Amino acid sequence: MKGVVPYNGFIKVVERPIPELLSEKDAIVRVTRSAICTSDFHIINNAVPRYIPNTILGHEFTGEVVEIGSEVKKLKIGDRVAANCITFCGECYFCKHGYINNCIKGGWELGCRIDGGQAEYVRVPYADMGLNKIPDNLSNDNALFVGDILSSGYFAAEGVKADDVVAVIGAGPVGLCAMMCAKYLGAKKIIAIDIDDNRLEYAKQFADFTINPNIADVENFIENITQYGADYVIEAAGGDNSFELAWRIARANATVFIVAMYEKSQILPLEKMYGKNLTFKTGGVDAVYCDELLNLLSQGKISTDFLISKSFPFEQVEDAYREFSKKETYKVVLEF
Ligand SMILES: [Zn+2]
Ligand SMILES: [Zn+2]
Secondary structure (H helix, E strand, O other): OEEEEEEOOEEEEEEOOOOOOOOOOOEEEEEEEEEOOHHHHHHHOOOOOOOOOOOOOOOOEEEEEEEEOOOOOOOOOOOEEEEOOOEOOOOOHHHHOOOHHHOOOOEOOEOOOEOOOOEOEEEEOOHHHHEEEOOOOOOHHHHOOOOOHHHHHHHHHOOOOOOOEEEEEOOOHHHHHHHHHHHHOOOOEEEEEOOOHHHHHHHOOOOOEEEOOOOOOHHHHHHHHHOOOEEEEEEOOOOOOHHHHHHHHEEEEEEEEEOOOOOOOOOOOOOOOOOOOOEEEEOOOOOOOHHHHHHHHHOOOOOOHHHEEEEEEHHHHHHHHHHHHOOOOOEEEEEO
């Protein structure tokens, strides 16, 4: 079978054997859709220390179960499934508390430490945990983002309370999903912040206000709306100044949720924020709500269809990566 690995600052397609069950809790999945994620570029740029060289990329995919181990209970052969980007055992201390990103036997494994879903077949460990059945009324495309981008957006917005004014820095895929989830959770107003005017324009489907920090002063802009600053800030940009912007625009006692993945260290100047009494939360998504999110998708309460900007047949994966690297697109999907 064919799979995608990083190569010389880009990717290449390699030939590998079809994976086999290594544990009775594993499933083998024939991939039907696979998305390219910004994290794949972090790997390509050598910014992910946990990545094991030559591992097949891809942690956001759907497929059909073609083989299961004897201890897999929830799934059967032929099931249509969406993958969780996190591998987790469901039994350790962290899993039992919902902190699956820190599972002592898992974490971000697929497409990072074990071969992932940008391939024709993939072995999924702890398949009962890491695969979610797709409801009949959803297509593979409808369900594709549930285990990574949508879960990350929901994770970032989870603490939003009704009537909060929510500022979201970064109107890329995770930022947009966070806006959508914040709205679903009852946010009163959503402010989208991005340095790209096209992205801001697209964000208007969820955001009540949009602002480009290269053009106007974001702190003043938000104070004009709320008097105090934002009740809840989601930092989904991961840019050079976006962390500082996140805590500056938060009102006193606000929550600042950092869901961005940085390639550089950030400075936390506690002396400047003393008395502001902020709560910081950082991620690594704990993608524990996949079934609930699939239900919301199935009921039409949320939808991630707006994310797909372009689809390519798997044979054209190089073109797909080039398209995604232009950053004009939201999500590029590989079709098998
Ligand atoms: Zn991802
Ligand atoms: Zn665990």
